[in-house]
Amino acid sequence: MIPRYSRPEMVAIWSPETKFRIWYEIEAHACDAQADLGVIPKENAEAVWKAKDVEFNVDRIDEIEAVTKHDVIAFLTHLAEIIGNDEARFVHQGMTSSDVLDTCFNVQLVRAADILIADMEKLLAALKRRALEHKMTIRIGRSHGIHAEPTTMGLTFARFYAEMDRNLNRLKKARMEIATGAISGAVGTFANIDPAVEEHVCAKLGLEVEPISTQVIPRDRHAAFFAALGVVASSIENVATEIRHMQRTEVLEAEEFFSKGQKGSSAMPHKRNPVLTENLTGLARLVRMAVVPAMENVALWHERDISHSSVERNIGPDTTITLDFALARLTMVIDKLVIYPDNMIANMNKFRGLVHSQRVLLALTQKGVSREDSYRLVQRNAMKVWEQGADFMKELKGDPDVTAVMSVAEIEDKFDLGYHTKHVDTIFSRVFG
Numbered sequence: 180m181i182p183r184y185s186r187p188e189m190v191a192i193w194s195p196e197t198k199f200r201i202w203y204e205i206e207a208h209a210c211d212a213q214a215d216l217g218v219i220p221k222e223n224a225e226a227v228w229k230a231k232d233v234e235f236n237v238d239r240i241d242e243i244e245a246v247t248k249h250d251v252i253a254f255l256t257h258l259a260e261i262i263g264n265d266e267a268r269f270v271h272q273g274m275t276s277s278d279v280l281d282t283c284f285n286v287q288l289v290r291a292a293d294i295l296i297a298d299m300e301k302l303l304a305a306l307k308r309r310a311l312e313h314k315m316t317i318r319i320g321r322s323h324g325i326h327a328e329p330t331t332m333g334l335t336f337a338r339f340y341a342e343m344d345r346n347l348n349r350l351k352k353a354r355m356e357i358a359t360g361a362i363s364g365a366v367g368t369f370a371n372i373d374p375a376v377e378e379h380v381c382a383k384l385g386l387e388v389e390p391i392s393t394q395v396i397p398r399d400r401h402a403a404f405f406a407a408l409g410v411v412a413s414s415i416e417n418v419a420t421e422i423r424h425m426q427r428t429e430v431l432e433a434e435e436f437f438s439k440g441q442k443g444s445s446a447m448p449h450k451r452n453p454v455l456t457e458n459l460t461g462l463a464r465l466v467r468m469a470v471v472p473a474m475e476n477v478a479l480w481h482e483r484d485i486s487h488s489s490v491e492r493n494i495g496p497d498t499t500i501t502l503d504f505a506l507a508r509l510t511m512v513i514d515k516l517v518i519y520p521d522n523m524i525a526n527m528n529k530f531r532g533l534v535h536s537q538r539v540l541l542a543l544t545q546k547g548v549s550r551e552d553s554y555r556l557v558q559r560n561a562m563k564v565w566e567q568g569a570d571f572m573k574e575l576k577g578d579p580d581v582t583a584v585m586s587v588a589e590i591e592d593k594f595d596l597g598y599h600t601k602h603v604d605t606i607f608s609r610v611f612g
Contacts, residue, residue: 189503193496199235212379219269226266251276273372282360291499292354298506305513310336318523329599353407361392393482405473412466419456436515469494532571538593546584
């Protein structure tokens with residue numbers, strides 16, 4: 180990803196330096212295990228660790244690869260240059276390139292998942308804080324973009340919290356599923372390497388042993404991982420879309436923090452645009468873009484082909500770097516989001532009590548009026564509000580068919596906003612415990 184949408188800690192996971200360091204650790208731990216089994220001399224295994232504090236020369240490895248056309252061989256050649264050809268002659272004993280590549284890739288994905296999990300926990304903290312802050316801040320709920328019934332801003336934040344909490348569980352499950360390694364040799368039969376080597380290497384790297392690999396780790400694991408990231412991205416867009424709607428001029432119930440010196444438009448000095456949440460919407464598309472290729476990587480020819488390789492070299496870094504940036508950005512947006520409770524009340528009152536129509540409908544049915552007739556009575560008064568700008572309560576009080584079964588006091592009672600918040604505590608206890 181471009182630096183504009185990147186954060187250093189996640190970028191570092193995907194640097195060539197990090198990759199080659201993990202490759203080296205895989206090879207060195209494998210040599211230790213081979214020596215313990217008596218397959219290679221102990222002194223050769225110990226010699227490999229001479230490169231423990233050496234910084235691998237990426238340019239030199241690229242130079243060798245330009246000739247060999249094979250990245251793992253290029254790395255092994257460079258390692259031999261560092262520790263000596265004789266000392267390095269047992270490195271990669273019985274292994275195949277995918278043992279190194281796949282195990283490394285999963286180490287990188289696990290490390291990336293750890294950052295994403297920490298990101299999500301920070302976002303959850305921000306959402307919870309804002310939910311509690313605005314627990315009883317009344318706003319109009321909307322369905323189809325149209326005023327429905329009253330809700331609270333706290334419930335909106337709580338809804339997003341619950342969704343992101345599910346995403347936290349998805350990330351943890353994705354991390355667990357991807358945390359496997361394979362050192363099983365060509366086509367995964369362990370013909371030239373003992374399974375004990377795999378167990379040793381995986382233990383050292385914090386991975387579980389892949390129960391059965393071919394020449395690669397099964398790609399359904401990776402498909403599930405990137406699918407989880409895609410769901411998280413969609414949830415980010417869900418939150419971002421709500422904020423964008425709330426910031427529309429004719430709504431303005433909330434807006435992104437607008438800092439001193441910030442400018443919204445090169446042409447119109449008055450503009451304060453929801454640029455951060457619009458950006459998040461775009462970034463979500465980039466993360467989801469990786470999901471289908473990851474799914475298509477599952478079906479490989481026989482024990483392996485490399486059709487997955489070019490895909491993963493792109494989507495591994497791109498999705499994790501992008502999602503890390505997006506989660507951090509959304510957390511900042513939520514933390515600083517400016518809320519306008521007065522505008523929320525003003526918006527709800529634009530249609531002069533119309534949002535209480537269901538309460539009146541239910542009250543009429545409880546008074547013995549059929550549901551069909553109740554609906555007709557309420558709707559005909561509601562349409563006067565839509566079409567003539569009338570006051571809903573006033574119209575109901577003036578409708579003899581309504582007042583024949585409901586008193587004025589009973590009609591007025593149905594316009595109590597507190598009625599709609601009586602179960603907020605129950606919902607909050609379900610969400611936050």
